[in-house]
Amino acid sequence: MDAEAAKLLGAGIAMGVGALGPGIGLGMLLGKAYESIARQPEVSGDIRTSMFIGIGVTEAVALYAFVVALILIFVA
Amino acid sequence: MKRKRLIWGLVAVVLLAALVGFDVLKQPGQKHEFEVAAEFELKPIITLPTIGPFDLSVNKAVIYLWLTAAILIVVAVLIRFTLKQKPGRLQVVVEALYGLAHDGIVGAVMKSGRATWFPYVAGVFFFVLTANLIGLVPLPLAEHGQFGFYTATANLYVTLTLAFCTFVFTHYAGIRKNGGLHYLKNWAPPSAPPVLKQLIWVIHAVSELFRLVSLAVRLFANMLAGHAILAVFFAMALIFQSYLAAAMLQGASVLIYMFEIFVAFIQAFIFAILSAVYIGGALDQEH
Numbered sequence: 001m002d003a004e005a006a007k008l009l010g011a012g013i014a015m016g017v018g019a020l021g022p023g024i025g026l027g028m029l030l031g032k033a034y035e036s037i038a039r040q041p042e043v044s045g046d047i048r049t050s051m052f053i054g055i056g057v058t059e060a061v062a063l064y065a066f067v068v069a070l071i072l073i074f075v076a
Numbered sequence: 077m078k079r080k081r082l083i084w085g086l087v088a089v090v091l092l093a094a095l096v097g098f099d100v101l102k103q104p105g106q107k108h109e110f111e112v113a114a115e116f117e118l119k120p121i122i123t124l125p126t127i128g129p130f131d132l133s134v135n136k137a138v139i140y141l142w143l144t145a146a147i148l149i150v151v152a153v154l155i156r157f158t159l160k161q162k163p164g165r166l167q168v169v170v171e172a173l174y175g176l177a178h179d180g181i182v183g184a185v186m187k188s189g190r191a192t193w194f195p196y197v198a199g200v201f202f203f204v205l206t207a208n209l210i211g212l213v214p215l216p217l218a219e220h221g222q223f224g225f226y227t228a229t230a231n232l233y234v235t236l237t238l239a240f241c242t243f244v245f246t247h248y249a250g251i252r253k254n255g256g257l258h259y260l261k262n263w264a265p266p267s268a269p270p271v272l273k274q275l276i277w278v279i280h281a282v283s284e285l286f287r288l289v290s291l292a293v294r295l296f297a298n299m300l301a302g303h304a305i306l307a308v309f310f311a312m313a314l315i316f317q318s319y320l321a322a323a324m325l326q327g328a329s330v331l332i333y334m335f336e337i338f339v340a341f342i343q344a345f346i347f348a349i350l351s352a353v354y355i356g357g358a359l360d361q362e363h
Contacts, residue, residue: 049184053353056346060290063297070300 007076011069018065025058092330136217140228144207177201181349186356193355196245201348208340230299239292242351250358262361291350298343302336
């Protein structure tokens with residue numbers, strides 16, 4: 001396997017595997033957020049704000065994998 | 077009233093579709109090779125000398141940043157001098173964003189230092205929001221003066237600069253409030269056993285440094301991925317060479333364009349609220 005093929009394969013695997021964790025994490029986060037909104041609808045504003053912060057931080061982990069994939073394709 | 081709203085909605089959708097089609101057809105008859113990366117290349121427009129490691133040439137990203145600053149200044153001055161008791165549409169929008177920054181961001185997460193740091197956090201919120209949204213308007217700054225999409229915040233240098241501002245202000249606020257050495261000492265809980273305390277301190281120091289990277293990369297990668305997806309969807313209508321596919325993909329492009337507007341808001345909100353959390357955390361270290 002030459003270097004070019006290995007780079008592209010590595011980029012694909014990086015993004016694929018790197019999206020598993022954040023996907024599961026986001027699902028759990030959103031599930032808990034909806035549960036707490038159902039329990040206490042009057043604080044849904046605060047819950048929604050904290051949920052968005054959590055989404056931003058968790059999604060960033062998937063984006064690190066994306067950046068690694070980009071580095072493999074275009075820079076390395 | 078309902079019919080008027082329906083007509084406005086249809087006009088908006090048709091304009092969006094036209095906007096999207098505008099970018100797809102930007103090289104009529106020539107588009108055989110479609111390079112996603114070509115959208116993100118930066119070529120200097122006005123070449124200025126290089127001072128040390130800083131290349132002062134004016135390129136696409138610089139012009140977009142100037143445009144962002146110009147729009148913010150013009151809107152702010154306009155609102156300041158035409159404030160009314162019964163607000164017009166622009167004033168309603170600006171007041172809503174200001175309320176979000178004041179109560180939803182700074183008011184919700186910072187316990188102390190709200191008045192001192194509200195200008196910075198709100199400034200970062202408005203700047204990132206405007207920069208993200210301008211990237212969704214096609215301007216004639218692509219190569220050879222064609223219309224193209226480009227976001228200033230899709231450039232790692234721009235987001236790194238913004239994250240660096242937050243980083244500097246976080247530690248400045250912490251050091252000014254708690255005293256330099258005391259602030260650094262508080263990174264490890266005082267009631268921890270000796271070897272564990274140093275280890276926790278090192279881990280905390282690395283995580284503080286990583287916040288700078290994560291803040292920058294989060295915004296950068298979100299905007300970059302969004303625009304790459306937009307470019308791919310816009311071009312897919314031409315790649316398949318069939319009218320049915322083009323019509324369906326035009327609809328999908330409009331949907332994903334609307335999602336990108338949502339992502340622009342969310343990313344600006346997250347950048348601002350994380351900056352507020354970091355600065356607030358440095359100010360109240362005894363949690």
